[in-house]
Amino acid sequence: MIDLSIIALSESISKPGNYALILEDVVGKRRIPLIIGASEAQAIAVAMEKMQPLRPFTHDLFYQALTQTGVIMKEAIITHVKDEIFYATISLLTTSGERLALDARPSDAIALAVRFNCPLRATTDVIDMSGYFVDDKTRDKKGSYAEYTLAELEELLAKIIKKEDYESAARVRDAIDRRKGLK
Known part of the structure; x- marks a missing residue:
């Protein structure tokens, strides 16, 4: 697994109405561009800026539900790319010590990882296929x-x-x- 950091989030020029999220391999410095929806971009930006919306967003609600039941998110992993679509999982740890892996869109996994302050990672295959220097x-x-x-x-x-x-x-x-x- 390769650790990633979020280095940019901006409006997409090539896909109007969407946003470009640029991730970077923290060691090799390869970048991965993801096109995400406006609501997911907002959810990521709000969490990164530690803003408190008047009412919770869906990601905030999911975060609260997990934390109040004692479940913690261990990591978000971008697992593979197929036909230019990225796939991800979120790794959870229950109070009984059971590990769960849930299928997720990368943007949702990232929005939750920012809230949980947990690692964001990608497989070597994802980096090799989509990353660039x-x-x-x-x-x-x-x-x-x-x-x-x-x-x-x-x-x-x-x-x-x-x-x-x-x-x-x-x-x-x-x-x-x-x-x-x-x-």
């Missing part, structure tokens, strides 16, 4: 943008935007503009 993605093992043709830069920009890494996309866009004499 920011430097590898933006420079594709070439030393600088000058080594790219204009067509390669435009293709690279499209790939980066699809992954919703907007910081890297801005750098590539600037390189394209410089190449075209716009900057």
Whole structure:
């Protein structure tokens, strides 16, 4: 298992009405982009900012139900990816010491993990299949943008935007503009 941290949550440009949640492998620094719904993004953001809504959200209700019955969440695990859909489980520990694994959407598992302050992890297969290094993605093992043709830069920009890494996309866009004499 590989530990993950949440490094960004922003509106999705490629999928309007949704949000991009960027996770990062805490050791290898590979990033995993997830597209999640607006309500799940709000649930994650509220918990991360330790905000107290006037009425509990669904994730807050589930958290309260578990804690009041003595059940604790041990970890959230992104288990696999199939057809660009991520799958996850939440690992629970009952008062009798029984371990339970529940199938969950990654966004729900993450919203609960933030509330329980428990580890967020992914399998090595998920990281290998979906993770990317920011430097590898933006420079594709070439030393600088000058080594790219204009067509390669435009293709690279499209790939980066699809992954919703907007910081890297801005750098590539600037390189394209410089190449075209716009900057």
